Amino acid sequence: MSATSPAPSRAPSSGRLGTVVRHHLFWPVAALVLLLAVNTVFRPSFLRVSILDGHLFGSPIDILRNCAPLMLVALGMTLVIATRGIDLSVGAVVAIAGAVALTYIARSPDPGSAGTALTAMGIALVLALALGTWNGFLVSVVGIQPIIATLILMTAGRGIAMLITQGQITTVTSAPFKTLGAGFWLGLPVATLVAFGVFALVAVLTRRTALGMLVEAVGINPSASRLAGVQARTIVWTVFALSGLFSGLAGLVLASNVMAADANNAGLFIELDAILAVVIGGTSLAGGKFSLSGTFVGVLIIATLSLTVTNLGISPLVTPLFKALVVAAVTLLQSPVMRRKLAERTRRVAPEPKVVAR
Amino acid sequence: MGRNFRRAGAAVLAALTTTALVACSSEQAPQAEENGGGGDDAATETISIGFSQVGAESGWRAANTKSIQDTLTAENGFDLKFSDAQQKQENQIQAIRSYIQQGVDVIAFSPVVETGWDAVLEEAKAASIPVILTDRAVDSEDESLYESFIGSDFVLEGEMAGDWAVEQYDGEGFKAVELQGTTGAAPMIDRQQGFADAIAGSDIEMIDSQTGNFTRTEGKQVMEGFLQKYDDIDLVFAHNDDMGLGAIEAIEAAGKVPGKDIKIITVDAVKDGMQALADGKINYIVECNPLLGPDLAEIAKKVVAGEEVQKRIVVEDQAFDQEAAKEALPDRQY
Numbered sequence: 001m002s003a004t005s006p007a008p009s010r011a012p013s014s015g016r017l018g019t020v021v022r023h024h025l026f027w028p029v030a031a032l033v034l035l036l037a038v039n040t041v042f043r044p045s046f047l048r049v050s051i052l053d054g055h056l057f058g059s060p061i062d063i064l065r066n067c068a069p070l071m072l073v074a075l076g077m078t079l080v081i082a083t084r085g086i087d088l089s090v091g092a093v094v095a096i097a098g099a100v101a102l103t104y105i106a107r108s109p110d111p112g113s114a115g116t117a118l119t120a121m122g123i124a125l126v127l128a129l130a131l132g133t134w135n136g137f138l139v140s141v142v143g144i145q146p147i148i149a150t151l152i153l154m155t156a157g158r159g160i161a162m163l164i165t166q167g168q169i170t171t172v173t174s175a176p177f178k179t180l181g182a183g184f185w186l187g188l189p190v191a192t193l194v195a196f197g198v199f200a201l202v203a204v205l206t207r208r209t210a211l212g213m214l215v216e217a218v219g220i221n222p223s224a225s226r227l228a229g230v231q232a233r234t235i236v237w238t239v240f241a242l243s244g245l246f247s248g249l250a251g252l253v254l255a256s257n258v259m260a261a262d263a264n265n266a267g268l269f270i271e272l273d274a275i276l277a278v279v280i281g282g283t284s285l286a287g288g289k290f291s292l293s294g295t296f297v298g299v300l301i302i303a304t305l306s307l308t309v310t311n312l313g314i315s316p317l318v319t320p321l322f323k324a325l326v327v328a329a330v331t332l333l334q335s336p337v338m339r340r341k342l343a344e345r346t347r348r349v350a351p352e353p354k355v356v357a358r
Numbered sequence: 359m360g361r362n363f364r365r366a367g368a369a370v371l372a373a374l375t376t377t378a379l380v381a382c383s384s385e386q387a388p389q390a391e392e393n394g395g396g397g398d399d400a401a402t403e404t405i406s407i408g409f410s411q412v413g414a415e416s417g418w419r420a421a422n423t424k425s426i427q428d429t430l431t432a433e434n435g436f437d438l439k440f441s442d443a444q445q446k447q448e449n450q451i452q453a454i455r456s457y458i459q460q461g462v463d464v465i466a467f468s469p470v471v472e473t474g475w476d477a478v479l480e481e482a483k484a485a486s487i488p489v490i491l492t493d494r495a496v497d498s499e500d501e502s503l504y505e506s507f508i509g510s511d512f513v514l515e516g517e518m519a520g521d522w523a524v525e526q527y528d529g530e531g532f533k534a535v536e537l538q539g540t541t542g543a544a545p546m547i548d549r550q551q552g553f554a555d556a557i558a559g560s561d562i563e564m565i566d567s568q569t570g571n572f573t574r575t576e577g578k579q580v581m582e583g584f585l586q587k588y589d590d591i592d593l594v595f596a597h598n599d600d601m602g603l604g605a606i607e608a609i610e611a612a613g614k615v616p617g618k619d620i621k622i623i624t625v626d627a628v629k630d631g632m633q634a635l636a637d638g639k640i641n642y643i644v645e646c647n648p649l650l651g652p653d654l655a656e657i658a659k660k661v662v663a664g665e666e667v668q669k670r671i672v673v674e675d676q677a678f679d680q681e682a683a684k685e686a687l688p689d690r691q692y
Contacts, residue, residue: 043587052613059586066579167414167423169574169600171630182611258574258604260630264414265573309568310583316541316569 024282027339028297031280031330035304039311046311055184059307065257067303068191069094069250071296073270074277075199076132076243078295079206081278083219083236084287085139085146090247090274092157093131094267097124097251099161102170102261105177117176125248131157132244136237146240154271161263170261181256191253198246203292212290215239219287277302280330301330405662406437408457410467412494413445416572416600417628421692422468422493422648429651436655447471451478458485464658466490472497472544479503488661492650494544501669505661508653508671510646512545516552518644518677519595519623523553526641527621528560532592535584536567537577537605539597545646549597549625562593570601577604585612596624599631599643606639617641627678632690635683643683645676648692 020026039046039059049058073090080087101124108116131153138149183190206212217225218232226232250270255261279285280301281294305326309319332338407430411423423440430436439457443450447470457465458481465487469475475496482489483503491507498504523534536553539546546569554564566584570577577596584591585608594609596602602624609616616622616639624631627645634640653671660667678686 046586057612059583062579062582062586066582162414167420169417169630182607254575258578258607260574260600260603262573262575262600264416265571265575306579307583310580311587313566313568313587316538316567319541319569 024291025293025297027333028280028282028294028301028330031326031333032297032301032304035301035308035326039304039308042312051187054187055189056187059311061189063300063303063307064192065189066306067299068189068195069254069267070270070273070277070302071195071199071299072246072250072253073243073267074274074295074299075202075292076239076246077271077274078278078281078283078290078292079202079215079239080146080243081219081275081283081285082215082287082290083239084222085236085240086275086285087135087150087240087243087247088147088271089131089135089150089153089157090243090250091267091270092154092161093128093244093247094251094254094270095158095161095261095263096131096164097128097248098255098261098266099164099170099263100124100127101177101252102172102255102259103164105172105174106170111172111174112176114176117174120177121180121252124252125245128248128251129241129245132241132247133237135244136240139240140233140236150240158263161261161266165261165263167263169263172259174259177256178259179256181253181258191257194249194253198249199292199296202242206292216288216290219290273302276327280327280334282334404432404435404437405464405658406439406460406462407464407466407658408439408441408453408460408462410441410443410450410453410457410465412450412468412470413442416598417630417692418598418626418646418648421628422650424692425649425651426492426654427651429655430658434655436658443470445470447474454478454482458482458487461485462487463662464488464490466492466654466658468493469496476500476503490654490657490661492654493648506657506667506669506671508650508657508673510673510675512548512646513552513555514672515545515625515644515646515675516549516554517556518552518675519549519625519642520553520556522642522644522677522679523562523593523595523621523623524557524560527562527593530561530592532562532621533565533588533590534562534593534595535581535588535591536564537570537580537594537596537601538567539569539572539601541569543572545625546597553595565591570596570604572598572600574600574604574607577601578608579604581605581608582611585609585614591620593621593623596622599624599626599628599634599640602640603630603634606634627676629690629692632678632683632687635678635680636687638680641680643678645678647673647675 036047046059049056049060051057077087077090101120104120104123105111105116110116135150135153138144139146179190181191185193206215214230214235217230218235222232251267254266277298278295280298281291283290283294305323309322314322409426412419414420427438427440430438439462441453443453450467450470454465454467455478465482469491472495476498479489489504491504493509495507536550538550565588568580570580577600581604594605596605602622605622606616609620614620621641623642624640625644625646627643631640631643635643650673653673657667657671
């Protein structure tokens with residue numbers, strides 16, 4: 001599985017169209033375009049972006065802004081999954097980061113100052129990094145399986161967040177902190193710029209240096225890569241720490257979007273959405289090869305799907321079913337077996353019109 | 359790989375053993391207390407009451423918990439055993455079973471979901487322990503399984519919200535959208551019903567309705583979608599304050615003024631909601647009273663004394679407009 005997903009793009013093909021269709025990103029992108037098309041057919045102004053109060057405004061901007069937290073979480077998840085791991089604790093870290101930052105701001109003497117907001121963010125991020133490091137320690141040093149190791153924090157994390165907020169939804173008023181989740185810079189949402197910036201940085205670091213290859217090597221065969229001189233333990237430890245850090249940042253974005261830290265609901269089930277985004281993007285859960293661009297498209301699909309439900313006016317009663325059907329369709333389209341079957345069918349049908357033409 | 363499995367297995371085992379130990383010790387402790395205190399029960403007439411709370415999912419719930427813990431105190435003649443089910447029915451059933459084993463005088467709980475309670479309630483009945491429901495009802499055909507249900511009338515809350523909307527805005531051709539609570543939850547079904555009944559016959563038109571799961575984040579996202587979809591929303595009815603507060607953020611981000619360009623009506627009246635109402639960003643809030651402690655104490659005493667109690671006790675809910683909120687805000691407990 002791990003080797004097949006990006007491989008077709010390098011395989012020799014009959015024509016340019018074949019190259020495009022065989023690219024590992026073709027089906028996820030096609031699904032995204034189809035979703036956007038359905039929305040636009042239903043409401044022609046869906047893709048319209050206008051300028052309001054000096055910033056861009058419209059459904060596409062909403063998608064870009066609301067996908068930011070999931071983008072950050074899924075980024076860390078991609079790296080973790082690439083090393084054969086999984087991180088179930090991301091949602092809990094999201095809740096803890098939001099709780100810590102807002103509680104700090106709420107108790108500080110000057111909640112509105114930029115210094116307070118920055119300190120709060122700093123504390124939350126350091127804590128998130130520490131939690132990620134803890135996960136990494138359990139997995140790489142103690143040798144606990146990732147699903148169990150991160151389950152510990154997943155279960156305990158919301159309790160910790162609730163202890164911090166004392167069971168209340170903490171609300172604050174702090175203009176500088178609000179900028180992160182709801183502000184705009186150069187007409188674009190700050191949340192999007194931050195998420196995309198971090199994403200680009202990681203993409204460059206993994207694909208322009210040997211780091212990405214080392215991560216894949218550990219995922220394909222940890223023992224072999226260790227014997228070949230790759231510091232497998234350090235790599236695994238690092239990706240879990242990064243996953244914690246990115247989840248913490250996602251928690252700050254989520255909390256500042258509504259200016260409230262909700263220990264119970266912030267980032268609830270985001271681990272599942274993140275795993276889904278990674279899988280839709282074509283990264284195998286078996287570890288090894290990973291595709292950051294695939295994750296990027298996967299996150300956009302999930303964010304668009306949420307808005308589609310509202311836009312099409314789908315009844316809340318069938319929303320889960322609708323989402324499941326779309327996800328099932330996307331994953332089926334990506335399955336090599338299904339694609340081969342589809343291709344055979346088209347090939348069988350294709351000759352007929354040729355005969356008629358002659 | 360095999361080694362990893364063994365290690366993981368050992369870790370799980372260790373975790374399980376610890377949990378079991380903790381569970382045992384925590385179960386034994388109150389039992390010992392119960393046995394020790396059993397002798398003075400008759401003398402001081404302390405009522406031991408086991409309460410299983412849904413969880414701590416919202417500000418409303420926190421206020422509800424506080425009210426119960428502050429009322430059912432030793433000074434008031436109660437020995438309260440409190441447990442938090444963390445929104446899981448199995449935890450709640452487990453808690454109720456342990457209360458039955460401990461032989462408490464009264465069991466009270468707020469059911470996480472409506473269905474699936476018959477078996478455990480039968481056990482309580484067999485042990486002759488009276489059960490009182492608070493806040494949420496159970497969907498059981500056998501009403502003899504519980505003594506009383508204390509809580510707000512969610513349909514009435516929806517009606518109060520709808521009546522006010524009709525009174526204020528009928529005749530102006532308002533277009534309304536609805537932010538629903540968690541699909542299938544009793545407050546969501548009943549509030550939607552009540553509001554729809556109340557606006558029937560007026561010219562307020564409900565143009566769209568979508569779930570925001572009672573949370574701010576989803577309330578904001580759904581409202582953003584509505585604002586893109588429709589240019590002419592006049593009124594938002596949110597099934598709780600938190601979704602209404604999320605909607606305020608979305609409306610402001612869309613360059614409109616919440617409370618003026620788009621009117622907002624919510625249910626709950628938690629502190630943040632009341633503050634927004636006083637600030638003029640929300641137009642009307644129907645209270646869903648979380649202070650059930652005093653009612654529960656009274657009913658528990660009556661039940662233990664063997665007096666007849668009503669099957670359904672409706673907690674009185676108030677409603678606030680912006681002026682009333684400004685007056686009420688300084689004295690609010692939650």
